[in-house]
Amino acid sequence: MIGRYIYRFALLIVAAWAIVAIAGNSFAPPVNEVIANEDQPYLLSGSATDLSVQRSADAFGKPATDNVAYLVLERDGGLNNQDREFYAQLVSALRADSRHVLGLMDWWQVPTAGTAVSSDHHVVTATMRLNGMVGTSEGADSIVATRNIAAHMTPPDGLHVYITGAGATIMDEFGAVDRQVQIFTVFAIAVLVLLLLIFYRSLITALVPLVSVLMALAVCRPVVSELAAHDLMDVSLFSLSVSVAVIVGAGTGLVIFLIGRYHEERSHDVAPPDALVNAYRAVAPVIIGSTLILVAPLGAVGWLSVARISMFATTGVLCAIGASAVGLSALTLAPALMALASRAGLLEPPPGRSRSRRWRRIGINVARWPAPILVASGIFVLVLTIGLPGIPIGWDETSATSPESEANRGYRAVNAHFGPNQLHPDVVTIESGHDLRNPAGLRAIEQVTAAIMGLTGVRTVQSASHPAGMVSKQAALTATAGNFGDRLDEFADQITSRPVLADLDAAVDELLSQVDLIQSGMSAGPFAIGGVSLAVHLTQEATDKVQARAADVSGVFDSLRGFVSAIPDCPSTPVCAAAQEAVQWSNAVVDSATKLIGAAQQLIAATVDGATSAGTGSPTMTKNVWEQLTQTRMIATNFKDILRNARPVPAQDLAGYLQGLAASAASGPGSALYASRTILTDPRFRPALDELFSPDGHATRLFVYGDGQEWGNDGAVRAREISAAVADAVRNSTLQPATVDMTGVGPAIRDLQDIVGRDLTLVALISLGVILLIAAVLLRSPIAGLIVLGSIAVSYLAALGASALIWQRLMHHELHWSVPPIAFLSLVGVASGGNLLFPLRIREGHAAGVRTSVIRAFAATGVVVTGGGIVVGLTTLALAASSVLSLAQIGVTVGVALLLNALLVRTFMLPAVIVVFDRWLWWPREAVSDEPEREPVTASA
DSSP states (O other): OHHHHHHHTHHHHHHHHHHHHHHHHHHSOOHHHHHHHHBOOSSOTTSHHHHHHHHHHHHHTSOOOOOEEEEEEEOTTOOOHHHHHHHHHHHHHHHHOTTTEEEEEOGGGSTTGGGTBOTTSSEEEEEEEESSOTTSHHHHHHHHHHHHHHHTSOOOTTOEEEEESHHHHHHHHHHHHHHHHHHHHHHHHHHHHHHHHHHHSOHHHHHHHHHHHHHHHHHHHHHHHHHHHTTSSOBOHHHHHHHHHHHHHHHHHHHHHHHHHHHHHHHTTOOHHHHHHHHHHHHHHHHHHHHHHHHHHHHHHHHTOOOOSHHHHHHHHHHHHHHHHHHHHHHTHHHHHHHHHHHTTOOOOOSOTHHHHHHHHHHHHHHHOHHHHHHHHHHHHHHHHTTGGGOOEEOOHHHHSOTTSHHHHHHHHHHHHHOTTTTOOEEEEEEESSOOOSHHHHHHHHHHHHHHHTSTTEEEEEETTEEEEEOTTHHHHHHHHOOHHHHHHHHHHHHHHOOHHHHHHHHHHHHHHHHHHHHHHHHTOGGGHHHHHHHHHHHHHHHHHHHHHHHHHHHHHHHHHHHHHTOTTGGGSHHHHHHHHHHHHHHHHHHHHHHHHHHHHHHHHHHHHHHHHHTTTOHHHHHHHHHHHHHHHHHHHHHHHHHHSOSSSOHHHHHHHHHHHHHTOOOSTTOOOOOOTHHHHOGGGHHHHHHHBOTTSSEEEEEEEESSOSSSHHHHHHHHHHHHHHHHHHHTSTTOSEEEEEESHHHHHHHHHHHHHHHHHHHHHHHHHHHHHHHHHHHTOHHHHHHHHHHHHHHHHHHHHHHHIIIIIITOOOEETTHHHHHHHHHHHHHHHHHHHHHHHHHHTGGGOHHHHHHHHHHHHIIIIIHHHHHHHHHHGGGGGOSSHHHHHHHHHHHHHHHHIIIIIIIIIHHHHHHHTHHHHSSSOOOOOSHHHHHHHHHHO
16 A cells, blocks of 8 residues: 555655755754764763763863873984974963863973983973863864964974874874765765666666665754754764764665565566555565664664763664664655656666576575585584684774874884883872872872882883882882881981081081181280180191081981982982982081181191291281181181081971971881972972872872783773772772772773673674564564574674684784674664565465475575675775774675675575474464475476
């Protein structure tokens, strides 16, 4: 009935579709603009990493973003002053773009520049926090803006400038996917037209499925725009590109089935109207079933938030909407177009019964020897799938993009001069209930730093206690220098019990008093020779006291002096640098005292000579005495200045200060170094502190640099180990109560690994459950439904195995993590229709016997079903030429899956299983004779 109405009102139906498409695209906002405003981040909101980004940003009072980028400058011959000037200008220009750059850390200007400048001085980096989450158009715009700023500045000759980072990698990948999928879509349409022309030998016939699918896509675009604009669904460019490819393949296959059944009816001399009605009646259930197979599970994946990865969720929703559109188009627009073409006599079947005969012969062989064929094809599938459990999955987005992308070129420059993962630290944020900017807080941070540093694969930890980065020399420092807390405590006790500084100050005062006596005696002339002699004697005694007290000061500081000299990187460690500053001050005190002693000795000698010469009235010698008196007083004044301006704190506070630090230190192994108050007060460290401490001091960050593959299992495993180590270190520390969060590439990969398997399992279970239900209802047999479900599952697993064989064994690339789920969605969307149509056709003739019905189904649908799978499969294989590894792997996997499904599973395994399980397959079962079963075999032979 519906078919006849469609035939009668075909022109109105076509006009209605055209009006809806034109009106919708005229009034709805362009889908690309909506996506730019509404697209979703790389990870769905609510994942562990996303929540950590939010909490860390709140703790530091900054906008939430995971879009961390790096400015990289590289010069082969080493950076020079001209490069530094350009760097400063570029940093200023980037900071001026407050719309896109939320913050920029210029490590080159702080004492911890070792984290930003390579040891060979060939590369320098600066860290940028950019607006927009990774994977969104807003985040991509920020990266583009920073790259444009760098591109519009002319660097010195030989200096290479890159903007890289995890966000830049994802942007480069998604941008390449979007560009290449658009090119692929145009290419695929051209290939489809060509293959359909070869298949049908008629341009009009070839255009029917193409127009039907394109019109459905045209109607979909405004629907998607409106839903996304009103926040009823999420979208992304990547998901849109993938869903278009899936929908084109699925829609083309459905219309091909309808045309194939129409041609079959026409080949039996059925009139065009009746042929269309009969074809519609036979194929409509397949179209409806195939559409529901896509819409039901994929709609649930998206709108019910079954999938947590935005790529899957948005792709699921878009595929569901697209499947609804192409299903409706296949049920209304396609038969209307066929009716118009048939009226003009332009939809006749192509000549050549030889193809039907070839497929009949294949059906005869399958019907005669189902068990051997099933075993042989099963062995082939087993060979392809046997290695699946051990196939490693690739998580590295850098290898998924072109090696010549700007992000990858930046990585290569940094890795060559810094080592691996310099731009991919794991960031640990610890938020406590109190201010951590004190010795006890820094000591607790040091304990966490040491706990992380003890993990295998951790190269450096940068924290408030180690702004320059704690390295694995910790154990050696402990063994060589002992516990720093104990050393400070001992030193403070010595200063308290032996007031050597006060004694030295008193001895200098006594020396100055005797110098005054010398001056008075020399001024009195030769009659005061006795007083001068006494003053010289007392001055000598005072000089000896100064020398003894200076030796005491030097001796007291010997222990601290020996400690700091045993630490190779003392200047880059704040606490050691503070201790070294105190040692340098004590050295200056002793050196000044030594100079004073020398001046006093010269004064004594000059005074003795002057006194001897005064009796004869020699003025030259008297002038020499006055010069020595002046020099001695100047040196003494300088000594007093040094003594009264002690570093890092006044001399009278030094003992208490060191005791406070020592009291906050643990005495166990592995606690050799921790930061002192110097880092909190030294203005040189202020930029670093702004990155390492929150404004209120209640939160702190640690940057963990590891070895191995951060974009992979190494990073994910290390993220889990760091979380456990930090939790243990914080549990009984002064940081309590504390919350710990982790962000970075490693934690993101950890979340992906946890979520991808779950998402794929749920999507597969829902999809396969829907396939089983729909197939069982349409075929009126649960066992037949299981067979159809099994055929799709086998095609998918065999394709994964074949793809892994191609990419891993032959091309030495791990299978990208997005390939299994996207390939599954694509295979279900494209192959389910054909896998339903063939058993339905067998069931239509099962009264004549299963073998006869199999042979007839082969003769009637072999060309259509298999040809459709081959057309779409070969078209999808064109993606193998993509420069984006993940896209190329998806194209190969889906293409191989469709070809395997069409040429192996659907042609041999599916009918062989139906023949083997015939007695348990259909219900109710009708008695049949062998005669109808043999007749087609004999006739076809």
